[in-house]
Amino acid sequence: MNHKVTLFAVVALLPFALLIVGFELLPLIAMIRDSFLADDGITYTFKQYVTAFTNPYYTKGILNSLLISLYSSIIGIAIAIAASYSMTRMSSKIQSILVTFSNLTSNFSGVPLAFAFIILLGNSGVFTLLFKEWGWNITGSFDLYSWGGLVAVYVYFQVPLAILLLYPAYSGIHKHWREAAAVLGASSFQFWLRIGFPVIIPSVVGTFSILLANAMGAYATAYALVGGSYNLLPIRIGALVAGDVATRPQLGSALAVILGLMMVVAMWCNERMMRRFRRDLR
Template sequence: MLLLVPFFLMTVMFLVIPLAIMVKSSFTSETTGGFTFANYFEVLTNSFYSQSFLNSGLISGFSAIAGLILAIIVSYAMTNLPDKLQDKLTVYINLAANFAGVPLAFAFIILLGNSGVFTLFLERANLPLFGEFKLYSWQGLAITYLYFQIPLGILFIYPSLKKIKKEWKEAAYMLGASSVTYWRKVGLPNIMPSIAGTFIIMFANGMGTYETAYALTGSNINLVTIRIAALVSGDIYARPVIGSTLAVLFAAIMMAILALSQMLLKKVRRDLA
């Protein structure tokens, strides 16, 4: 227990106390400093703040759905490779899943920015880059999100696909089932809890992304994480109490998502045990 004391102290100092201050600030009036619900009323009725939640939900939902589909395809392809090659790919995928933030945005700017390597190469070859594609827009943000969402999805989906026994497929084929029938009746039901849990984790991961989006687009795209940062430390007019209110609502949504994901992951473990 004594060895756990430093851990608990760090948790209290860097998680519990800041959270308590943030909640207190969200109920504090900007003018009088007293208790008020006006901050929540303003956030919930202001279309600009509502749009930030909607935009974050849209980009997170798109990156989670598209990333999950591609993750399933790649994971299934990996299961058909030699074991040694699978292990090497898993190491690379683990690295790619953790390569995010400002370094990821900077890498995309070098490759696909206005003066990026690929952009200049395609211009000199008289080949347009995906038509009207712009890195510093919703299109670029979506592709950047997919870069770290796909490896994250593979890390969760791949072990579930590895658990599917080849004997199940052979038995299904011997009984006259087609490949589509096998996946609809046997394969997908076994990995569906893992797919659902992975989607929720990827959605939460997309919602909480800040550094990549800010480094790539600045404040041009109204996302809730960027809006919170602007309100807390704005160069022109900071409103920390409103930022705290947004953060509390955002934290409540994230905790609900993560709680649901934990429930689904427990079901996955029971099914795969």
């Protein structure tokens, strides 16, 4: 009987395994292989990686992607920490509504999100024209198609994701802990310093690493907003693989491998920090 159940489970998982192999593993292997090919697509070389790390155009794209990921992740995690805690102070019905809303908005990204920001805050956006009617020209202090505009758009889709990941962490802070701390004479600040923050810090660190990787890999939102006018690593990869003028897919593959390694390093650092923090708590 157990043998039949095991066989059925293997057969049932076979289509899923084929999807993983066909749409994730094989493209990954092909990308890594192409990154070691010269522009002729035949000769194996490290030239593409040398170009990626020595050409100022591509190193600037790597740096820009890292900076915008750091800025948007730091701002997003700061907002989410306060928002998640505020949600826990509300009724269960409102909490359920807010979690559903966060789930919906966390998936609102890419071209639709960029288009929505253009309609609202672009040069002829609804809010831009409305504020101008009120005597406040926001285009003089805020440009949607600049670095600040990109960070604002990135933060928009970072915050709901961070809330979804941080909200369950507050459930680990039990009400009777706060009551016991108050009985022992601890202030609210002392409670959060010695009990509350140590409980949620592992979740904060883990969420931050996910936000960092999420922002690094964002392509559609940035491309729909600024096109190729801003030097970001995902945009450079897209231009090299499917550009209008000239394509260099081998160099694009090398940059994609570098982008993937940056994400892996971020997740590895997160794991190391969380492991050390848990060890210190013991």
